[in-house]
Amino acid sequence: MTQIRDDFRSDTVTRPSPGMRRAMAEAEVGDDVFGDDPTVLRLETAVAERLGKPAGVFMTSGTQSNLAALMAHCGRGDEYIAGMDAHCYVHEQGGAAWLGSIQPQPLPHQPDGTLALGDIEAAIKEDDAHLARTRLLALENTFGGRVMPQSWIDDATALARRHNLSTHLDGARVFNAAVAGNIDVADIARPFDTISVCLSKGLGAPIGTVLVGEPALIATARRLRKALGGGLRQVGIIAAAGLYALEHNVTRLADDHANARRLADGFARIPALTVTRPDTNIVWVTVAAEHTKPYTDFLAAEGFGITGGYGRAQQRWVTHLDVGEAAVDRAVAAAERYFSAAT
Numbered sequence: 001m002t003q004i005r006d007d008f009r010s011d012t013v014t015r016p017s018p019g020m021r022r023a024m025a026e027a028e029v030g031d032d033v034f035g036d037d038p039t040v041l042r043l044e045t046a047v048a049e050r051l052g053k054p055a056g057v058f059m060t061s062g063t064q065s066n067l068a069a070l071m072a073h074c075g076r077g078d079e080y081i082a083g084m085d086a087h088c089y090v091h092e093q094g095g096a097a098w099l100g101s102i103q104p105q106p107l108p109h110q111p112d113g114t115l116a117l118g119d120i121e122a123a124i125k126e127d128d129a130h131l132a133r134t135r136l137l138a139l140e141n142t143f144g145g146r147v148m149p150q151s152w153i154d155d156a157t158a159l160a161r162r163h164n165l166s167t168h169l170d171g172a173r174v175f176n177a178a179v180a181g182n183i184d185v186a187d188i189a190r191p192f193d194t195i196s197v198c199l200s201k202g203l204g205a206p207i208g209t210v211l212v213g214e215p216a217l218i219a220t221a222r223r224l225r226k227a228l229g230g231g232l233r234q235v236g237i238i239a240a241a242g243l244y245a246l247e248h249n250v251t252r253l254a255d256d257h258a259n260a261r262r263l264a265d266g267f268a269r270i271p272a273l274t275v276t277r278p279d280t281n282i283v284w285v286t287v288a289a290e291h292t293k294p295y296t297d298f299l300a301a302e303g304f305g306i307t308g309g310y311g312r313a314q315q316r317w318v319t320h321l322d323v324g325e326a327a328v329d330r331a332v333a334a335a336e337r338y339f340s341a342a343t
């Protein structure tokens with residue numbers, strides 16, 4: 001198998017930069033389970049402040065953070081509403097159900113990725129002994145790389161509050177949404193009780209997510225984190241990477257978005273490829289059926305890493321710190337080479 005040279009599989013593949021590694025090596029540490037790792041405390045405060053929330057807790061991953069949040073909001077036998085393609089419903093092994101005893105109520109997405117307000121309202125159960133208690137609305141932004149409309153977020157969270165539901169945002173890529181929408185990330189976070197923010201995706205840290213929100217919920221999530229195996233010790237070494245990422249890698253997300261547009265524009269010139277114009281750093285490409293397998297094999301042989309491909313309707317190309325303009329141009333040139341020979 002050819003080694004991957006240009007790795008578009010995900011923004012999770014980034015390697016810590018020399019500056020980030022230096023910050024990690026020099027991090028002041030303590031024992032975070034005792035609550036006295038100063039670098040973790042600084043990171044938790046920094047992320048919470050950026051998101052305009054009073055408290056934060058460091059988590060090992062987005063999956064652990066979403067699960068701890070869902071369990072902090074919902075008790076055994078309660079229910080949460082989420083999109084049927086939401087990461088916390090479909091891509092986290094259904095952990096909320098089998099580890100948290102929380103029933104998911106998935107809803108279909110509209111073509112723009114939102115959930116219809118009427119569907120949300122209809123899914124909220126009345127107080128009846130036959131039914132699960134609906135406790136939480138969980139949304140995601142960005143969703144598949146799309147920036148969710150702020151007016152919809154405001155309406156959906158207001159609807160949830162009218163029905164006494166709490167609200168959680170899977171904001172794994174919420175900084176991408178803020179940079180692309182030219183909006184303060186705190187404005188996106190404002191209507192939510194909790195927000196999970198990943199540092200290990202476009203922000204380029206090797207590990208880590210911070211869950212922010214109201215102090216009582218964050219205290220519960222911190223307790224749950226220990227049961228979920230996320231009570232780490234001298235984890236300031238990792239938190240230092242997150243602080244470095246916050247300082248150096250937020251505004252530059254605009255470069256990833258520009259590279260994604262450049263990639264999409266290049267692919268859009270090829271008739272056999274159907275390309276969705278990206279809002280942020282994720283480009284979805286549908287390949288004409290007869291080319292799907294040979295083109296996917298060609299890309300792999302040429303050293304391009306992507307997800308999807310053969311057997312799947314779409315390819316996913318993700319831009320990030322470690323694939324710049326030159327990698328994008330190589331990908332477009334390779335696509336042109338393949339299709340000019342094949343058609």
Ligand SMILES: Cc1ncc(COP(=O)(O)O)c(C=O)c1O
Nearest residue numbers: 061062063064087140170172173
């Ligand atoms: C939207 C979203 N939420 C949550 C996660 C989970 O993050 P992790 O891989 O750190 O568990 C991901 C991972 O790709 C994601 O894309």
